[in-house]
Amino acid sequence: MMNRRQLLGAGATVVGAAAWTKTSAMGLPDAPIMESASTQSPLVPTSGPDYQPVVTLNGWTLPHKMNNGVKEFHLVAEPVEREMADGMTAYLWGYNGQSPGPTIEAVEGDRVRIFVTNKLPEHTTIHWHGMILPCGMDGVAGLTQPAIPAGKTFVYEFDLVKSGTFMYHPHGDEMVQMAMGMMGFFVIHPKDPQFMRVDRDFVFLLNAYDIDPGSYLPRVMEMTDFNMWCWNSRIFPDIDPLVVSRNDRVRVRVGNLTMTNHPIHMHGYDFEVTCTDGGWVKPEARWPEVSIDIPVGAMRAYEFNAVHEGDWAIHCHKSHHTMNAMGHDVPTFIGAEKSRVTSMIRRLQPDYMPMGTRGMADMAEMSMPLPDNTIPMMTGWGQFGAIEMGGMFSVVKVREGIASDDYSDPGDYEHPPGTVAYEWTGDLPAASSTTGAKTQAPAKPAPEPAAGHGGHD
Incomplete structure (x- = not known):
């Protein structure tokens, strides 16, 4: 497995905080290489139809060049080192220095030409998942094209006939190559700049x-x-937050290339499902959700109006999917008396710490010795203490007055006085402690516009 320095070579140059380099050979368009694992600024269009560019979480958008009216892109399939979190790096396969590869953005009606250079130790292809194109450009090794041999460059060229959210991944030795991280997003913006326009995407x-x-x-x-x-x-705590300004119209596009479905839940809002991998959902067919299940090999996009300020969790609702590396064969010790066995073990291992007798929350607060290149099962800290999460978890940070081009972390939310849950230190109210007592519901405040139903309909 080669490392990034070996792959880039001694002549590579690093440009600014984005840390990407350009390579070119024999007239091919540049192949930018990204080394940073942080979210990069969106790539604002400088020609052609206007659109709101997407922001790839902990990723970036691949630049293109124009050649006689054709948008040209250059993907390089190669071994990469991906920082999954601070203190953990994985040796993966990806594109242009990262896994997933860069997002490709274009506009409905564009003709694109995509050069794919194979620097893997075996052949590969690229399948353009969900897109309408000529059969010979579909990227299935042996069926629609010969596989791209190691060291060779192939060209894909087709017209973008519909807008929406799509993915790309290999269809040659797919089991290995996708398991090694070879995948990316392909976003096709509508030709009409006002159709389905949002403020943050x-x-x-x-x-x-x-x-x-x-x-x-x-x-x-x-x-x-x-x-x-x-x-x-x-993985959390090193998944970047989704930063938006209050009253922004926000779209979140999620694609699933795992082996199981994922119910993505966002706190603080209800939202409308507005797009699938098959296309845009007509207004009369949209439905409200607070969780949306993303099937395997599918994409879902939802939208909401960011009217509620705060730090709102967003995560997969399968509880083991919000954990990091862990032992799946650990027995349940809840309620067990471990003081005697703890004393015996500490004679051999003085630093031994018993866990699990009261649940696993203690793990999030302990600084336990760990093997190299891993992070705790539960981790992350907020302004009130341990967050006790991992894996598929991040935060939607809604603030007043965020600039339209600002995606930097604004820090912890400053809660207005009286709006944080607190410990009750007095006696319970009499009505609450009396059997059969009736309590009167508080008066309902005037309803706010439902998220996803105001301002842009």
């Missing part, structure tokens, strides 16, 4: 790996027992 892929603590390579043959549940090959 986020995209991320759901992916999963089985990486033993202390190791770097995923187990590519694993089918069910994963221990790294990721968004764009990142």
